[in-house]
Amino acid sequence: MKKKFLSLLLVSAMAVTMLAGCGKEAAPAASTPAPAESTPAQEPAESTPAEAPAESTPAEASGDGAADYSGVNLTFWSMWNSNEPQGQVIQEAADAFKEKTGATVNIEWKGRDVKQIILAALEAGEKIDIFEDDYSRISKTYVDFCYDLTDMAKAANYDTVSFKCFNDVATERAGFLPCVTEQPQVGGVFYNKDIFTDCGITSVPTTWDEFLTACQAMVDKGYQPLALDGAYADFTFAYHLDRYLGEEAIKELALNGGWSQNEGVAKAAQDIIDFVKAGYLAENAPDEYPSSQNKIGLTGKVAMVVCANYVCAEVNNNSGTEVNWGMFNYPAVEGGVDPSNAYAGANSLAITSYSENPQAAFDFLLFLTTGEFDQKMANTASQIPADPRNTAPAIMDGTVEALNATENPLSWNMGLGENSDLGAAFGDVIRNLYEGKFETGEEFAAAMDALY
Amino acid sequence: MKKNKAMIVCFILPCLIALAAVYLYPVVRTVLMSFFAIDSVTADMSGWTFYGLGNYSRIFNSSTYRLAMWNMLRIWLVGGIFTLSFALLFAVILTSGIRFKKFFRAAIYLPNVISAVALATMWIQYIYNSDYGMLNRILGAFGLKGVKWLGTDMKFWAMLGAFIFGAVGYYMLIFISGIERIPQDLFEAATIDGANKVQQFVKITLPLLKGIIKTNITFWSVHTTAFFLWSKMFSPIGTESTTIVPVIYLYDTVFGSQGNAARDAGAGAAVGVTLAVIIVLIYAVMNGLLRDDDLEF
Numbered sequence: 001m002k003k004k005f006l007s008l009l010l011v012s013a014m015a016v017t018m019l020a021g022c023g024k025e026a027a028p029a030a031s032t033p034a035p036a037e038s039t040p041a042q043e044p045a046e047s048t049p050a051e052a053p054a055e056s057t058p059a060e061a062s063g064d065g066a067a068d069y070s071g072v073n074l075t076f077w078s079m080w081n082s083n084e085p086q087g088q089v090i091q092e093a094a095d096a097f098k099e100k101t102g103a104t105v106n107i108e109w110k111g112r113d114v115k116q117i118i119l120a121a122l123e124a125g126e127k128i129d130i131f132e133d134d135y136s137r138i139s140k141t142y143v144d145f146c147y148d149l150t151d152m153a154k155a156a157n158y159d160t161v162s163f164k165c166f167n168d169v170a171t172e173r174a175g176f177l178p179c180v181t182e183q184p185q186v187g188g189v190f191y192n193k194d195i196f197t198d199c200g201i202t203s204v205p206t207t208w209d210e211f212l213t214a215c216q217a218m219v220d221k222g223y224q225p226l227a228l229d230g231a232y233a234d235f236t237f238a239y240h241l242d243r244y245l246g247e248e249a250i251k252e253l254a255l256n257g258g259w260s261q262n263e264g265v266a267k268a269a270q271d272i273i274d275f276v277k278a279g280y281l282a283e284n285a286p287d288e289y290p291s292s293q294n295k296i297g298l299t300g301k302v303a304m305v306v307c308a309n310y311v312c313a314e315v316n317n318n319s320g321t322e323v324n325w326g327m328f329n330y331p332a333v334e335g336g337v338d339p340s341n342a343y344a345g346a347n348s349l350a351i352t353s354y355s356e357n358p359q360a361a362f363d364f365l366l367f368l369t370t371g372e373f374d375q376k377m378a379n380t381a382s383q384i385p386a387d388p389r390n391t392a393p394a395i396m397d398g399t400v401e402a403l404n405a406t407e408n409p410l411s412w413n414m415g416l417g418e419n420s421d422l423g424a425a426f427g428d429v430i431r432n433l434y435e436g437k438f439e440t441g442e443e444f445a446a447a448m449d450a451l452y
Numbered sequence: 453m454k455k456n457k458a459m460i461v462c463f464i465l466p467c468l469i470a471l472a473a474v475y476l477y478p479v480v481r482t483v484l485m486s487f488f489a490i491d492s493v494t495a496d497m498s499g500w501t502f503y504g505l506g507n508y509s510r511i512f513n514s515s516t517y518r519l520a521m522w523n524m525l526r527i528w529l530v531g532g533i534f535t536l537s538f539a540l541l542f543a544v545i546l547t548s549g550i551r552f553k554k555f556f557r558a559a560i561y562l563p564n565v566i567s568a569v570a571l572a573t574m575w576i577q578y579i580y581n582s583d584y585g586m587l588n589r590i591l592g593a594f595g596l597k598g599v600k601w602l603g604t605d606m607k608f609w610a611m612l613g614a615f616i617f618g619a620v621g622y623y624m625l626i627f628i629s630g631i632e633r634i635p636q637d638l639f640e641a642a643t644i645d646g647a648n649k650v651q652q653f654v655k656i657t658l659p660l661l662k663g664i665i666k667t668n669i670t671f672w673s674v675h676t677t678a679f680f681l682w683s684k685m686f687s688p689i690g691t692e693s694t695t696i697v698p699v700i701y702l703y704d705t706v707f708g709s710q711g712n713a714a715r716d717a718g719a720g721a722a723v724g725v726t727l728a729v730i731i732v733l734i735y736a737v738m739n740g741l742l743r744d745d746d747l748e749f
Contacts, residue, residue, distance in 0.1 A: 116707055120494035140713045230602070231689035284582040288602040289689055291581060417712040420704070421514050424693040431604050431692075451515065 069360045070102030076130040076364075077121070078107050079114045079347065085380040086183070093373040094364070103360050105130075118142065122352065129355040130365065132182065135166060135348035136411070139173035146178035147351040152362045153177050161370045161387045165409045166346050179348035180365040183377070184384045186403045187239070187343030187410070189331075190311055191304040192296060193324040193397075195223050204328035206339075208243075208271065211331045215280040218303050224282040226275075227296055227305040231289035233434050234427040236306040238414040239330040239343070241268045246337040247408075250415035254422070259448040264336075266441030269433060271333070273444075276436050286434045290318060297321040306330065308343060312395045313382045327398035329405070342402045344409030346386075425451045485721035493706055493717040507722035511701075517723070519693055520701040523608065527697070528676040531612050531619075536668055538620045540661075543627030544653060557628070561621035568618065572685035575614035576602065602686070607694040611686045619675065623668050630664030631657060666742040673734040677727050698723055 076094070080087040087109060094105035110117065118131055122145040131142075138146060150171075153159070158180070159167065166181045189204075196204075196214075199221045205211040215225040228236060241250055244264035252258075259265045275281070282302045285292045293311055295302040297319025305311055312325045332339030349369070351361045367373060370387040378385035384392055384399050392400050411417065416426050429447045438444045485493075486507050488500040511517045542560055546553050563571055579586045580601035588598035601610045634657065642652050680699040687695045690710040706720035 119492050123492065123494050123496070134713075137708070137713050141708070141715065230604075230692075231687070234690075284600070286603075287582060288576060288580070291577075291583070412710060417710065420709050420712040420714055421516050423709055423712065424516055424691040424696050425519070427690065428604050428693045435600075435603060 066100045067360070067363060068102055069357070069363075072101075072103040072357050072360045074103060074105045074129040074355075074357060074361050074364060075127050076105050076107045077110050077114060077118060077128050077132065079110060079112060079132045081111050082107075082109045086377065089373060089377045089380050090368065092376070093368045096373070097364050097367050100367075101360070101363070103357075103364065105364055125354060128352050129357060129361045130349055130351055132347060132349050135170050135179055135181065135346045136173075138179045138348055138350045139170040142350065143174045143178055145353050146174065147353050147355060147358050147361075148176040148178070149180065149351065149362060150177045152359065153180075156362070156366060158366070161366070161389065163344075163346075163386070163388060163403055165344055165403065165406050166348070168407075169409055170348070179350040180362075180369055181346045181386045182349050182369050183347040183381075184386055184403060185308045185310065185343075185345045185347075186327075186384065186399050186406070187235070187306070187308040188327050188329045188398075188402055189304050189306055190309070190325055190327050192300075192302075193326040195300075195303040196326070199223065204326070205331050206328075208331050208333045212275070212278075212280075215275075215278070219279060222301070224295075224302045225280040225304060226285070227282045227292040227302045228285040228287070228434060229289035229292045230286040230431050230434075232293075232305075232307055233286050233431045234413050234416055235343075237268070237272060237430045237433065238416050239306060239410075240271060240333070241265065242341075242410060242414040243330060243333045243336045243339055244268045247341075247410050247415040251418040253448075254416050254419040254426070257449050257452040259445040260442065262445070265445045265448070268333075268441070269438065269444035270441030272433055273436070273438060273441065276434060281434065286431055290314060294318045297323050308345070309384060309396055309399050316382075316395070325395050325397060327396075327402060329402050340405050341408050341410050342406045343412060343414070344403060344406050345412065422451050482721045482724050485718055486725045488718050490717040490721075491715050493715075493720070495717065503718060507716075507718045508726075510716075510719050511722050511726070514701075516693065516696065517698070517701055520696045520698045523695070524676060524679065524697050526608070527612060527615070527679060528673060531616055531676065532669070532672050535616050535619050536623055536665075536672065538616070539623035539668070540627050542620065542624045543631055544657065546624075547628055547631045548649070557625075560624055563618040564621050566618075568681050569685065571618050572614060572682055575610075575617075576686065579614075580610050604694055607686060607692070611682055611695055615679075615682050623672070626668055626671070627661070627664060630661050634660050662742050666738045669738050669742075670731075670735050673731055677731055698727055702727075 076090075078087065078090060080090065082088070082091060087107075091107060094107055098104055114131070115133055115137060118133060119142060121128060122131075122142060133142070149158075153167075158177075162181050163184055166184065167177060170179055171177050191204075195218060199214070199217045201214050201217060205214045218225045238250065241264070244267060245253075245262065249262070249264070253262060253265070282292055282295055292302075293305045293307065293315055296305060297315045298321070300321075305315075309327065312323070316322060329339065329342050349365045351358050351365070355361055368377075371390075374385050374387040375390045377383065378390060378396075379393055382393050382395050384396050384403065388400065388404070413423075417423050419426075426448070429444070429451065432438065432447070433444050438447070485500075487503060487505070489503040489506065490500050542556075546557055550556070577585075582588060582598055582600055582602075585601065587601060591598055600606060638656050638660075639652055642656060647655065678699060679697045680703070683695045683697050683700050686692075691700055691704055702720045702723040705716050705723065708715050
C-alpha cells in the first residue's frame with residue numbers, strides 16, 4: 001500500500017512538473033527574448049485606439065478585391081503555435097483568404113524552433129511556400145532559397161504599406177527584397193508615463209544630460225530610475241556606446257580590439273560608472289532576467305528600462321498590471337554621432353524560391369501584414385503594426401515614431417555581436433561595469449582589450 | 453542450418469540497418485564534417501570544402517571555447533566530487549538500516565522526477581533571487597547582508613549547486629544497488645572481528661564498489677559533457693561566459709548566436725568530435741585506474 005502511495009505521489013509530482021514546464025502561462029505567452037525573433041503575446045490593451053484599419057491591401061487595390069486562386073494550396077511554416085495570439089490571427093487570416101480567393105493555406109506550426117529546422121527543410125526542397133523567421137536570418141542565411149519579391153512588391157506598391165527601413169536593410173543584405181515584414185520591433189527607453197508625470201517631467205529626455213536630470217528628479221521623488229537585468233546589460237551599454245561611436249566603429253572594435261585606443265569607449269564607460277554611483281539603477285540591478293524589469297509593474301517604483309518593445313507586454317503579463325507605457329529613443333551624448341537611429345528588427349515572411357504559386361503566396365502575405373489583419377495582429381498581440389497606416393496599440397505608444405525616424409536600423413547589441421566568438425565574454429565585462437567593478441572608463445576599456 | 457542463418461540475418465538486418473542509419477551515419481558524417489568548411493549542418497556534400505584541421509585550429513584558438521572547456525572541467529571535477537560524495541554518503545546511510553529509508557530515498561531522488569526546467573526556475577526565482585530568494589532571507593534573518601547569487605562572480609557556482617542538488621539522487625540509487633549487492637556476511641564477520649562502521653566502509657564497502665564507482669564516474673562524465681539545459685536556464689537571453697559550456701558553444705556555432713546569424717557547422721562538428729574523444733579518454737583512464745575484476749564476491 002505504501003509503495004503504491006509512493007508511486008502515485010512520484011507520478012503525480014512528475015505529471016505536475018511536466019504540466020508546469022510545458023503548459024501555457026495563465027497570461028498569453030510572452031515573447032522569446034531574442035531580438036526580432038518574436039513579439040510578446042498579450043491580450044489587446046483596453047485603451048487600444050479603435051481606429052479603422054487601412055481600407056484595402058495593395059492586392060485588393062490592384063483588382064476587383066481579390067484574384068481567383070481556386071485549387072491553389074500553399075504550405076506555410078510558422079514560427080508560432082496555434083494557441084498563441086499571433087497564431088490565432090494567422091489562422092483567421094488564412095481562413096478569410098480562402099474565402100476570398102479560394103486558395104488554401106496549410107499552416108504548420110513549428111514554434112520558435114523553426115530556425116533550427118527551416119534551413120534543412122529548404123535544402124531538401126520540402127514543400128514549403130511561405131516561411132517565417134527573423135528578417136536578418138532570412139536575408140542572410142536563407143537568402144538562396146528566397147523568392148525575389150521586388151517586382152511583385154513594386155506592382156503592389158508595397159513601399160506604401162510597410163516600414164521602409166526593414167525593406168532597405170533586407171534588400172541591401174540579400175541583393176533583392178527577400179521578405180515581407182510581419183512583426184516589427186524597435187528598441188529604446190520604455191518608461192512608466194505616470195512616474196514621469198508625478199516627477200514633473202513634461203518632455204522625454206533627448207540628451208544624456210537631460211536623461212540624468214530626469215533620473216535625479218525621479219530619485220528625489222523616491223523612485224528608482226532604471227531597471228536592468230543582466231541579460232540586457234550588453235544591449236543597454238551598446239546603445240550608449242553607439243551614441244558615441246556609431247555601429248560601424250563598434251563592429252570594428254568588436255572584431256579587432258583596440259578599445260583602449262578609442263576615447264569614446266572610456267567616455268561611455270565613465271558615464272555608466274557615474275550613473276551607477278549616482279544610484280540611478282533599480283535596487284539589486286543588474287538582476288537576473290526578468291526580475292528587474294518586472295519591478296516596473298510589481299512595485300510601481302521603477303520607471304524605465306532599455307529594451308525592445310516586447311518588454312512592455314512581458315512586464316504587464318509577468319506582473320499582472322497595466323503599466324502606462326511610453327517610449328523614447330535612447331538619448332544623444334555630447335560630441336557623439338547621429339542619435340536618430342534605433343535598434344529595429346522584425347519577424348518577417350518569405351516565399352521559397354521554388355514555390356509554384358509565388359503570386360498567390362505574396363497576395364496572402366500582404367493580406368496578413370497590411371490592413372485589417374495587421375491591425376488585428378497588432379491589437380491581439382500588443383505589437384507594432386507592420387502597416388504604418390494602422391494604429392499601434394496604446395501599450396506601444398511612441399514606437400511607430402521611433403521606427404519612422406530610423407533610416408539605418410541598429411542591429412542587436414549595435415555591432416558587439418559581430419564577433420561571435422567573444423560576444424559572451426563582452427557581456428560579462430559589461431555586466432561587471434554595471435556591477436560597479438570598474439573605477440574608471442579606462443579600466444573598462446582595458447578589460448575589453450584583455451579578452452583578445 | 454542454412455535456414456537458421458537466413459532467419460538470423462532476417463532478425464539482425466533491420467536492427468543493423470537502423471543502427472547504421474541513425475547512429476553510424478551521423479557519427480561518420482560528423483567526423484567527416486569536422487575536416488570541411490561547411491555553413492549549414494545539412495548542406496549537400498558536393499558543397500563541402502576541405503579544410504584540414506582548420507576547424508580544430510579555430511576552436512582551439514577560441515578563447516570562448518577554452519572558457520567553455522574550463523567551465524566543463526570545473527563542473528566535472530568540483531561537481532563530480534560533491535555529487536558522487538553526497539550520493540555515496542546518502543547511499544551508505546540509507547543502507548545502514550535507518551528508519552524511514554524508503555521515504556528518504558524517494559525524497560533524495562525526487563528532483564530527478566521533476567522537470568529540469570521547473571527545477572532550474574525554482575532555484576533561480578525562489579532560492580537565489582536577491583529580493584525574495586530563500587538564501588538571502590536566511591542571511592537576513594541572521595542580520596547578514598544579502599548576496600548576489602546570480603551576479604557574475606557567483607553565477608557559475610549557483611548553477612553548479614542547483615545542478616548537484618538535482619543529480620545526487622540518481623547516483624545515490626546506483627550506489628545503493630551496488631552496496632546492497634555486497635553480501636551481509638562480510639559485514640557481520642567484520643563486526644565480530646571488531647571492525648567499526650568506518651573501518652567496514654573503508655575496507656569492505658569501498659573496495660567492493662570499484663565497479664560501481666567506475667560506472668558512476670563514466671555516467672557523470674557523459675552527463676557533464678552533455679551539460680546544456682542548466683546553462684540555458686541560467687542565461688536565458690544570450691550566452692554568458694559564466695555559464696557557457698562546450699555544447700552551448702557548439703549550438704551557437706552551428707545555429708548562430710544572438711545578434712549574429714553566422715553559422716559554422718564544420719567547427720560545430722569539431723566541437724562534437726572533441727567531446728566524444730574526451731568521453732572515450734575518461735572511460736579508458738577509468739578502466740585503467742579502477743579495475744573491478746580483481747575481487748570476486
